[in-house]
Amino acid sequence: MTVTLPGLEDSTELRIEWGNDVLRVAIAHGPHTAPRLVALWHVAEERPDLAGLRRSALPVLEVTVLGDGRSGTSGKRHVDGAAAQRMRLVGLDETAEEGTAGKAAPVRRLLLHLADAESGLRATVHYELADTVPVLRTWAELSADHELVLDHVTTGVVSGLGHAARWETELAVWEAANPWSGEFRWHRSTLAERGLYDVGMVRFGQVGSKNRISLTSTGAWSTSEHLPMGLVEDTRTGRLLAWQVETSGAWHTELGDRYGDVYLAAMGPTAHEHQWAGRLDAGTGFSSAPVSLAIVPGAAAGPAATLDAVAAALTAHRRRTRRPHPDHDTLPVVYNDFLNTLMSDPTTERELPLIEAAADLGAEYYVIDAGWYDDEHGGWWDSVGQWEPSTTRFPDGGLGGLIDRIRAHGMRPGLWLEPEVVGVRSPVARTLPDAAFFQRHGHRVAEWGRYQLDLRHPAARAHLDTVVDRLVTTFGLAYLKLDHNVDIGPGTDAGTGEAPGTGLLEHGRAFLDWAGAVMDRHPGLVIEACAAGGSRTDAATGRVFPVQSVTDQQDYLATPPVAAAAPLALPPEQTGIWACVDGTMDREQLAFSLVTALLARVHLTGRVDTLDTDQRAVVREALAVYRDLRSAVGRSVPVWPLGLPGWRDPWIVQGARDGDHLYLAVWRRGDTDDGAPDTLRVPLPGRVTDEVVEVLYPRWGGESVAVVDDGGALELKLPALTSARLLRVRVTS
Template identity: 40%
Template sequence: MPEFTWSSGSLVLAFAGGDNDPVRLCSMLPRGGADGPAETDQPLVELSAFGHGRFPGGFRHVDTVLGRSLRYVGHDVEGDRLTVRQHEPTLGLDVRSVVETTSPDSVRTWTEVTRTAGQGEGDVVLDFVSSFATGAVLPDSGAEVEDLDLVAGANDWVAESRWSTRPLREVGLARIDRELQHHAPRSRYHLTNRGSWSTGEALPTAVVTSRSSDYAMGFQVEHNGPWLHEIGETRTSLYVLASGPTDAEHQWSVRLTAGETFVTPAVGVAVVRGGADDAFGTLTAHRRGIRRQREADLSLPVVFNDYMNTLMGDPTTAKLIPLIEAAGKVGVDIFCIDAGWYADGTWWDSVGEWLPAADRFPGGLEEVLTAITDRGMAAGLWLEPEVIGVNSPLARTLPEEAFFSRGGIRLAEHGRHLLDLRHPAARGHVTAVVDRLVEGYGATFIKMDCNTMTGPGSDRGGIAPGHGLLEHNRVLLDWIDEIQARHPALLIESCASGAMRMDYATLSRLHLQSTSDQQDPVMYAPIAAAAPASILPEQAGNWAYPRTGTSTELFTLSLVNGVLGRMYLSGYLNVMTPAELALVQDAVAAHRALLPTLATSTPFWPLGLPGWEDGWVALGLRDADGGHLSVWRRPGAGAIVRLPVPHLRGTDVAVDAHFPRALDGWTADWDAAEGVLRVTVDDSIPADVASARVLRLTPA
């Protein structure tokens, strides 16, 4: 095959191969940078099938026999898209690697596998296909694995976005003498997520950085179900591989007949000259590039939700009316009634019909919704459309085929069955529910939750359970597209027990993402600060739930959590003192002042991504006029912190209080020569008191 290059924005991708070798992506660097490694034996695509595994065998998803047997057929360029075509002769597979430009320094890539009609014998059952694979990871030919760090994130209920930075040698890549052993190392780093929560245990985004040069590679799997990251070494290079579900980790496989095509989930990839912040900044641009933004999404409303630290799933007319009146006075755009509006008593395992509870609303739900609109707000409702409670009447009336099952037995987890949206009855039910909420009740905002993780998937129809889940996931995305086309003014929030479904297959479509269910505002600080590493600032729905009667500092911190991002307000506003309400109004106004530039801002972290127990936490949003900086001091931290802001080094900067209106016990001094902001908290705020401020940085 001829060696060839393809440019995507400022990135240059170089491909190579041979008559007896598969295509390899051997360099992927910004234009004008040093050449990448001249030699890599990592194929562009790895794939395996029953009867056609790996050589040598092992746990890794490289060294696949079919991947090694691929041969170049040709490549096509159409606009901002490259397609590399290869053929596998043993099974008669046509394999296409698609790469498209999403931002100046990022691409989106996936793999398409087609069983060629009239070629190969017997059944083909794929059990792994990579979406992205490259040996072009080292920043230059002189770099070593020992120079590289991995930035990756764990995720869990009320403990979301827990990032860490560790050397690759410490995360699992053991150093061996390759020449003495005559083989590549078999060790690997791998990160995976399982089931119907795409981010239930880990985040699908990671960054590889170099300590010896300005270089970072970031990547994210864009799938609303299981996925895999893998990093390891071949004989000649370091490789990065990413995919959707696999047989080994997720019980996924698919049988291909003649003419059938399987398409993998997409992976976004960014390569920059810089560090982790630069990679995350480029992934921010990438996310904006793939987002299917609608006219309704441009509004960026301030939402009040009655759940967190407030009604907690127990709304009634008597409880809601005072909250609605108070929310209307502080400048809220949407009032969302959260869980519980559909059941008269215990409701967890009886949900599914989504009809208003008569005992909760003696005058009807319409009375409450009218109260919302009469005060100048739009109405929102919580909904968990994908589940049917085990004690719901619908669990007995919907057809058996409308539910996830394994071995002919309907699955149940956490008191719920999961609807299989591949079935018309399931899809028809959830569509009718949304139509009724929008057309019957006038809802313009839906908080779409998913609190049930039902394992590997459904094997109904004799397919692998992982493929049943994959098909369901893809129908779910199609259904979301259909619903938003039917109701163009409807805004939908993604929520899954907080942020258990924080992926960009979902978020490329939806308006907002709940970043946590965490109820402690001090513990929320690192979650709010780290959220823009995974999602766009304009989609980061951070709870701000001040509690009346708490100290002014804690009250303020609770609001600071929501200012940089999308404020998701809650709390008993109706019983707050005038001073407390004034502080809430100031926070809403400070948040609104950010909205014109929020969707073009870029996140940065002066202290690095926050550790879960860090005393000082900081998040910045950089915009054309300078930027804003939220700074939290948690109990036990020192009185002084130095915050590097490299993009403003050498510039005179005015530092002002953005929220609250005065720094009150805080001082901030800018050192232009070093590009460092020195923040001090004086003795008027004791060290055991949590405190936070939002600062405005304006270049002179």
């Protein structure tokens, strides 16, 4: 359709409106107009003021070419690229893919073909929507006939977030700090509290304040400080916009004001923040980091219901876009010998009692964590790389004999591996060429006694293929835990002078490609992603690996806030949660630790060999309950009746909804001096359909649970300062 927009230099434009049954986009374009995303909205919202939003609308592709820069403004922001403003729509394609048994709904795609006649830059912007899911996934493929260098590029840009609002105080941003062993620490603040103000300069012909709210991650740990996702809340309506950057390396996001409104830009690495450069020429293209945007209108039931709706949308999106794996459905119970147990010091003598106990408790996989290759009595950190079994730790049959014992006890065996690193003392460091490692300025990059392999190099990939194929084939492995415990910095120049950030991005993509190829060669092999606990808990990693480690937290009392918040970042069936138990714990403490994992993936650990008969019965009961409900976990969507948990909250509640079944994990972390109430009222996301509240685990009693508020809440009292329960109740919306 053709529309006339008064007061604009290019007064005649065309408009594209596209979307699915829940989400719509409006794009303005014309002979003098770069295609601009004017609005992105949910069909349950009022139709947006497209004419009013047009002034602040940003191009669907924000890109800056080196030597070209920005136009109309300057500063640190990643918008108003001169090349982006010169791009014109030269064609479009729209396709639809019907839903299949493996996909939840049909998928619609819009491809916008753009070109800049001045620079020679060309791009195809991809928009992707699945029916019923209010999440837009977007990325761009760029090319040129001659050499161009990009400073930044993203399609994850949307404006108009503060239209007609006092956005300083009426918009709030939710960010998640992700400290090691205290992951998923969400915090909400207004834009003013984060330092973004309306300085009033637009009325003097200026663009805005030139300021921004920014989050940036550098290096190979994509989530070591912050999650690459967040929320923008419009407090007037309750509307939430969620974003996630789908990359396993460096990324950047920013909120800024522009023409009296607020924009969001989310992207992968940039020149300014990450020493990145996107080189294009006649034979080289570039694909930007995908960004997904979810829109959920404010729920009549309030902010908690809106947050639950965002989580449901993101969970559906992640399940749809990930690599299929049978592990998503089976959710086996894994015993791992690391946490508070062997701590990287395995021997046959130490493993055998754990193997026997784990099997007796009901574990289905048994993973030998770090140290199985160590002949140096703990000095292996800077000598790893060959990944050959120790010749001294496992007498009477070696590592293979020990793995046979695991299999004889009815469990499937697994090993820990740290594939991306080679110790500086390893023979592999001498046999592989320099080009197989990260380099900068003519030197290999070393960090904490390790070199980093560059998985783009054939020799590096061949080395890891040989290692993994040998281990899987020789020992009949069913499980690999792949860890990564050093952050190697901005990246590698590959010995050729390329931008380090470019090398890091391409290595990260090559690593995920390699991991996928391993699972192609070994169907059914479960590979767990880990990086110093939850330091790579990003959507790109989640698309490939069937299960992810999310924390290294060793205190079972501190684990619930991590476990309860994790489903906003990962589907619960991919979230590995430690359930650490030993013979020093009473039955309420054991149940507390076990409940922490029952709505996710149970990674059992601890000195299970020290449990007495009664304690083993407590653990055995928990795992039996888990086997009954794990199919529901894989279908469920997360809910938080009390909101996302604070780090020191005395009460924490995590919910998982599977149709009309609502599962609630409730933890009480009391202290005699904290003054916290011993009774908790839990509002429910729906009305109770009957008065029966099942206590699924533990079943020995001591708690009291009552339905109150005309079926809208539960009143719960737990029997001890440290106690937890898993409940099930039927609810209707």
